[in-house]
Amino acid sequence: MPELRHLAETSIDHLRLVLEVGKIGVWELDLRSGQAWRSQRHDEIFGYDEMLPEWTYEQFLSHVVEEDRDQVDALQRAAIENGSEWVFECRITRPDGQQRWISAAGSPLRDEDGRVVKLIGNVIDITENRARESRLRILTQELNHRVRNMLAIMRAMISLSSRKAMDVPSFARALEGRIAALARTHDLFQLDNPQKCSANEIIAKEIEVFPEFAHRMDVSANTVARLGPSECQGFSLVVHELMTNAIKYGAFSQNSGRVEVTIDKREDIGVRIRWREHGGPHASKPDQVGFGTRMMKTVLGSAGRVDLEFKPSGLACTIEIDKVA
Incomplete structure (x- = not known):
């Protein structure tokens, strides 16, 4: 007992x-x-x-x-x-x-x-469990939105790239570079911290890919320009396009060429990024809208604007993005 x-x-x-x-x-x-x-x-x-x-x-x-x-x-x-x-x-x-x-x-x-x-x-x-479930639903919705947006950008990118490509290898190389730019931006995001990505970081990541030109770039900013997921994806492709064009045809194709980038946040327009090339070949305005211009305007969508100026000193590009996270 x-x-x-x-x-x-x-x-x-x-x-x-x-x-x-x-x-x-x-x-x-x-x-x-x-x-x-x-x-x-x-x-x-x-x-x-x-x-x-x-x-x-x-x-x-x-x-x-x-x-x-x-x-x-x-x-x-x-x-x-x-x-x-x-x-x-x-x-x-x-x-x-x-x-x-x-x-x-x-x-x-x-x-x-x-x-x-x-x-x-x-x-x-179970209050905390319910809160976690709610956060998970929000994160899942955000992930679905990002994937859909990424696919839409990739479809547009493939369509535009295929029109310009002279052969399959050049098409593959160009497409690979643009997909890599999207991947770098994706790495900046955390689902539970959507404020992670900024225009500043996207530019810095692009410079890391081409370290041989880092000393010839001057980047200044009066703010950390936070962007939403869709805007970051589009902006990353714009920066990649500007960078590769500068290397092939613009300022970086000359030993003395430089690029100046300024980032500022304005109440009236959101974020404005200026890309100015100096010391490169004379930039002539094309007879018709080029592939790069179509690409940049397409991927930014309705929330962004791209203005290109072709100057004797080099290309000048102004990017304005309305939606700021």
Whole structure:
């Protein structure tokens, strides 16, 4: 008998530890009296530091928010009538006005005549779980939006690139460089921190790809120009296009050529980025809109504008982006 008593005490201690670690409140509702026995954790979940003298089903319902009350009550009545589990999630309001989410489950207990006379169960505060689920839904929606936008940009990019390419190898090289530019921008983003990406960082990443020209670039900014995901993706392709054009045909094709980039944030237009080339070949305006111009205007979309000036000193490009994160 001492061994059995010790085993029972140990089991109770283990159960108590599980309930405490799991922050689980337990309760037993007498359907005949309407009174409920419950643990201290139960009352804490409902916002009471000290256990109340008594707890009734009516008191419980008074804590359930009005929008959830009828459904919770209907589920309880159905569980009693059918002798089934009473399982639900709902919102409650604590005495201090704070609203929380709870998850509860109750099992029926029958008397000798088979009638359900008690419900015994548990209750857990799931507010943090609900908040995480909400954040996950938002992040999933954001991810879906980014993927759709990325695919739209890639479709436009492939279409425009194919028109300009003279042969398959040149098409592949150009496309690979543009996809790499998109990938670099994607790496700047964190789903739970959409403020991560900025025009400043996109330019810095592009310079890292061509370190041999870093000393010939002057970048100045009066702000950290945060951009939304769509704007960052489009802007990264614009910067990549400007950089590769400068290397092939512009300032960087000459030993003395330099590029000056300024970034400023303005209330009237959002973000403005100026790209100015000096010391390179004379920049002549083409007879028709070139591939690079079409590419830049297409990927920026309606939220951005690109203005190109072809000067004797070199290309001058002004980019304005309305939507700033």
